[in-house]
Amino acid sequence: MLKTNAHMIHNERTKFLRHLTQAGRRISKGREVIFDEVMRSHGHFTAEELVKECQQKKLKVSRPTVFRVLHDLLEAGVIRETAFGDKHRHFEHVYDEKPHHHAQCVRCHRFIEFPDRREDKVYHTYLKKQGFKILGHEMHFYGICRKCQDKGDL
Amino acid sequence: MLKTNAHMIHNERTKFLRHLTQAGRRISKGREVIFDEVMRSHGHFTAEELVKECQQKKLKVSRPTVFRVLHDLLEAGVIRETAFGDKHRHFEHVYDEKPHHHAQCVRCHRFIEFPDRREDKVYHTYLKKQGFKILGHEMHFYGICRKCQDKGDL
DNA sequence: ATACCTGCAAAGTGTTTGCAATTGT
DNA sequence: ACAATTGCAAACACTTTGCAGGTAT
Numbered sequence A, B: 001m002l003k004t005n006a007h008m009i010h011n012e013r014t015k016f017l018r019h020l021t022q023a024g025r026r027i028s029k030g031r032e033v034i035f036d037e038v039m040r041s042h043g044h045f046t047a048e049e050l051v052k053e054c055q056q057k058k059l060k061v062s063r064p065t066v067f068r069v070l071h072d073l074l075e076a077g078v079i080r081e082t083a084f085g086d087k088h089r090h091f092e093h094v095y096d097e098k099p100h101h102h103a104q105c106v107r108c109h110r111f112i113e114f115p116d117r118r119e120d121k122v123y124h125t126y127l128k129k130q131g132f133k134i135l136g137h138e139m140h141f142y143g144i145c146r147k148c149q150d151k152g153d154l
Numbered sequence C: 001a002t003a004c005c006t007g008c009a010a011a012g013t014g015t016t017t018g019c020a021a022t023t024g025t
Numbered sequence D: 001a002c003a004a005t006t007g008c009a010a011a012c013a014c015t016t017t018g019c020a021g022g023t024a025t
Helices: A005-022 A029-040 A047-056 A063-076 A121-129 A146-150 B005-022 B029-040 B047-056 B063-076 B121-129 B146-150
Strands: A079-082 A090-093 A100-105 A111-115 A133-144 B079-082 B090-093 B100-105 B111-115 B133-144
Touching: A005 A029, A005 A063, A029 A047, A029 A063, A047 A063, A063 A079, B005 B029, B005 B063, B029 B047, B029 B063, B047 B063, B063 B079
Parallel strands: A100 A133, B100 B133
Antiparallel strands: A079 A090, A100 A111, A133 B133, B079 B090, B100 B111
16 A cells, blocks of 8 residues: 555545636535545445435535535546436545445345456457447446345345 | 247236236236336336326326336336436336346447346355345446547537 | 625426225226 | 225425525635
8 A cells, every 4th residue: 555545535635626726616615525525435325315414514515515516526536426226326436446346235225345357358349349438337236135135035 | 039029028927917916916907008018118218208108109007107017017027127327217128138238328328238248257256255145237338439439529 | 806606495307105086806 | 895006286305406695716
């Protein structure tokens, strides 16, 4: 580990601020507060969860601001949207991130994350033939996690 | 091809009807109409798209019924929900289906489907170690499709 | 001083639900 | 006849937007 966590977060912050200033936007309290909150998160979160967390911590940011800053962070490449067949949109931050995929339990809806093994090269070949330029990918497994299996036929 | 399309659809219908009767539910007009419509579909569809199609064809099913029957079909295993980081839920039917994945263009939002090459065995091993029982999986690529590349920097 | 940002409340989507009328068994 | 299903309208949950007031540059 050459870079510490604090360094990485600092880098992400710089990336975010640069993105904003380059676009003629401003560095405001709301953006900083939400940036910090997002960086403090582990794994996925939904906009709603972030709103609730801010409310609990009595941070002075409204629901629309959370959505707006989430959009900014997405644009700046600080977070990405992960794909789940759910009503909500899920996000996770990108910093210090190793490519990984997700497995979701169909009963308790909890996630397992696991590393990418680059076993998808074969698909790259196929998609390239189609003229499709790959920007990213994600694998989504669904099934039943150990805990739910232990609980029996629920 | 030992089984024709008609056979497969018949099988799916039987599966659906059995699921219903076993659960003490009934076989109604709405369920039959929507079952037929779903089976007629190709690739993905959203609930909204299905509602619109029913309206255009003047089928006598309301919006809530479409959602309710979609839920029944999901339960019966006739359709499955596919995972996309979108506001809508996407469905597709399961019948006669070869395992496949999706690539979505971030510009035009169109999908490419491509066959599963079972290159994901390595993940199965990992997830089994975690005690996770896999029921299915899906790979989601995102990028820019040929048409949008041809259009230039849009 | 001039934009941009924020909160509020309201409007939009997509989906679900309560209830009275209807239909399947 | 009884219980499940349907349509309607209303409620819900999540997200976006218009606008007046506050804030960063």
